[in-house]
Structures are given as structure tokens and as C-alpha cells.
Amino acid sequence: MLIRKVCLFLFTVLVIGFSSFHADAEVDADDGFSFAPEYSETTFENFVKLYWALSKLSLENDLHVDTFLRINECEIYRDYINNELAWSEVRESGRSLIKKEIDSYPIRFNIVIPMYLSEYDQNKNIFEVMEGHEINDKSMFLIQPTNNKLPCGLNTSDLKRYGYPVEFIMMLPEKLTIREFPMSEVLASSFIRMKSSNLGNQANYIKGERLYKTRNVYLSLKVRIYSLRSAEGLGRDSDDRLYALAALEKIELFADRAQTVQLYAHEVRARQADKTAEEIFMERWVEAQKLRDEEARKRMEKIKANDRNDEVGAVGAEAAAAAQQ
Structure with missing residues (x-):
């Protein structure tokens, strides 16, 4: 049963419907293309493949591979994750699958x-x-x-x-x-x-x-x-x-x-591009x-203004109560 499931997993079609060339972790931002590219939907499953395509994740990291399998093959994950010997086989199959198909993952x-x-x-x-x-x-x-x-x-x-x-x-x-x-x-x-x-x-x-x-x-x-x-x-x-x-x-x-x-x-x-990727990022x-600092400053000013209004209201209430006495 395990071997059949692992084999089935190995031949599961996970390929996104286009091919992109991105062998390195970072791709030249301005290279042209002579084909009509397809653009993937912004689903989480496609984000997962993007992270692999741009080398954010490592095939040497078991947790990265295990989580990929958990995301894409939940039933297999649940069946075998608590059996370390069986899961070791599944993990290696998953590692091979990622390595084989990574060039087709969307960017x-x-x-x-x-x-x-x-x-x-x-x-x-x-x-x-x-x-x-x-x-x-x-x-x-x-x-x-x-x-x-x-x-x-x-x-x-x-x-x-x-x-x-x-x-x-x-x-x-x-x-x-x-x-x-x-x-x-x-x-x-x-x-x-x-x-x-x-x-x-x-x-x-x-x-x-x-x-x-x-x-x-x-x-x-x-x-x-x-x-x-x-x-x-x-x-x-x-x-x-x-x-x-x-x-x-x-x-x-x-x-x-x-x-x-x-x-x-x-x-x-x-x-x-007249700037490197690192310069653009910085x-x-x-x-x-x-922007975050400005938003935080505005929130703090609003809190202080509300506190001042509360203090004024409290003083007014005390004055009114004293007048009634």
C-alpha cells in the first residue's frame, strides 16, 4: 500500500501550465521574452511554489520538504507522518519531485x-x-x-x-x-x-x-x-x-x-534597470x-487626544457634581 501510494504521489501532476527559466535565486529583472507568458493566480499553493522557484527554501531542509508535502498532499501526510520509516520514503519522494518540477513553478x-x-x-x-x-x-x-x-x-x-x-x-x-x-x-x-x-x-x-x-x-x-x-x-x-x-x-x-x-x-x-535588486529593496x-512610523505616530496622537478628552470630560463631570452639592 505504501509503495503504491508513494508511486502515485510521484506521478501526481503538480505542474503549473507554463515554463519559466529561473535557475538562480535571483533573476535579471529586465530580460525580455519571445513567448506569450502565462500568469498564475495568487493562490497560496502558487505562493508555495514561488518560494521554491526563487530558492527561498532548501531541499536539504527536512522541515521545508515536509511542509511542502503537508500543503500539497495532506492525506499522504496524515497517513504517514507518525511512522518515521514510512515517512522517510515519502519525504525522499517529495524531495525528488520538487527537484524535478521546480523549473515549472510560477514566478x-x-x-x-x-x-x-x-x-x-x-x-x-x-x-x-x-x-x-x-x-x-x-x-x-x-x-x-x-x-x-x-x-x-x-x-x-x-x-x-x-x-x-x-x-x-x-x-x-x-x-x-x-x-x-x-x-x-x-x-x-x-x-x-x-x-x-x-x-x-x-x-x-x-x-x-x-x-x-x-x-x-x-x-x-x-x-x-x-x-x-x-x-x-x-x-x-x-x-x-x-x-x-x-x-x-x-x-x-x-x-x-x-x-x-x-x-x-x-x-x-x-x-x-539603473539600480540593483538590493538597492531597490533598500x-x-x-x-x-x-509609512509605518507615520501611521504609528498618528495612532499615538489619536490615543493622546482621546485621553485628553476623557480627562476634560471627567473634570467637567466632577465640577457639575460639586455644583449640585
Whole structure:
């Protein structure tokens, strides 16, 4: 039974549907490609393979291999983990499987960001992004898996401790700003009719923000992740997050979640980077720390303001009580 299960496991197809070349832990950020790349969904299972693809994990580390098997082959894990002799065979099979298939693990991802469109400008032929949903000079994005359920009884803390963080911060080498989308009047009209068709008799009465909220769209950032970094040893011990350096390859906008109705597409031309991956990481990491410090300062000011208000209220209550006496 064990041999049959191990053999079955060895031939389980875990291959993601495209091939990327990334023999080293760090890939050149700006190399071109002569094929049409496919972009994987941001599922946790694909994150796991990304960590292997960019050498965040080691085949020599039994815990890394065991956790990979637990994530991808939970039933086999539960059947044999408490039998050290049987599990040793399974582990070696898993190690061989990773080594064999690691070159097919994904490093390209489709990052989907829901947003809303507001008004169409007929003079400029652009559709504006609804206020509060624009992307303004942003170079860092928190990337979380689309599937919320974690596999095989694992939790976020365990996975981070075992080398498999559930989320990471994606860093782009240049800041991204998206406040509007070029769009022909014909396409804009079709989009407006498409979204208005769900409103029925209310279509002529809904205005402003209520109307914009019906114009939901999905921004697709097609990226290639080429390096993983941690902030360990940079003087901020509390920052145990994983950072992923990525090259933006394509921007698309869709009218539907299934991404079948395309409204906009733009190929991002690769150019020679004038900074190393380490320099980009350090620059973005410093920016992130400044933002965190500013947020902490604002929280502290709010707490102090609330404390002062409480003190004033308490003094007022005491004065009122004394006056009544």
C-alpha cells in the first residue's frame, strides 16, 4: 500500500501550465521574452511554489520538504507522518519531485485589484477612476492569497515559522499611478450599458457615488517576481515580513471578475534597470518604514487626544457634581 501510494504521489501532476527559466535565486529583472507568458493566480499553493522557484527554501531542509508535502498532499501526510520509516520514503519522494518540477513553478502572477470607475470624459476619451480608488505613486502592494482556507490544519503562524508566509509585500522598481484609463467612446458606451442593465428602472435615477459603485472593474497587474528579500538584520527586528521584488509587464482592465471583457491593455516596455535588486529593496524598505512610523505616530496622537478628552470630560463631570452639592 505504501509503495503504491508513494508511486502515485510521484506521478501526481503538480505542474503549473507554463515554463519559466529561473535557475538562480535571483533573476535579471529586465530580460525580455519571445513567448506569450502565462500568469498564475495568487493562490497560496502558487505562493508555495514561488518560494521554491526563487530558492527561498532548501531541499536539504527536512522541515521545508515536509511542509511542502503537508500543503500539497495532506492525506499522504496524515497517513504517514507518525511512522518515521514510512515517512522517510515519502519525504525522499517529495524531495525528488520538487527537484524535478521546480523549473515549472510560477514566478509570473496576475495581481487583481477591484476598483470603480466614475465619469467618462468625452473630450479626452478617458474614464476616470472613482475617488478613493485611484493608485497614487504606489510602489508596494500587500499580496494575499485569493483562497482564504489554509491547508491541512495549518495556520498563519505555523506557516511563517516553517518558511511559508501566507502573504508578502510586492515591490515595484518604479512608482505606479493610475487615475484614469484611455477608452474609446464606443467601448465606454458599451461598458455603461452593461453596468446599467443591472439597475432596471433605477438606471435613470441613480447619480454620483451610488452610480459609480455600480461601475465595478478589475485592474490586472501582470508581474514577474524575480527576487525575495527579508528585512532581517536591517535594524527593525519587528519587521518579519517577506518582500518580493517584481517587474510590471502588463496592465489590463476588465469589466468582469472572470476577466473576459477587456476594457484596456498596456504592455509595459522593459528597460535596463539603473539600480540593483538590493538597492531597490533598500529604497522601498526605507519608504515602508517611514509609512509605518507615520501611521504609528498618528495612532499615538489619536490615543493622546482621546485621553485628553476623557480627562476634560471627567473634570467637567466632577465640577457639575460639586455644583449640585
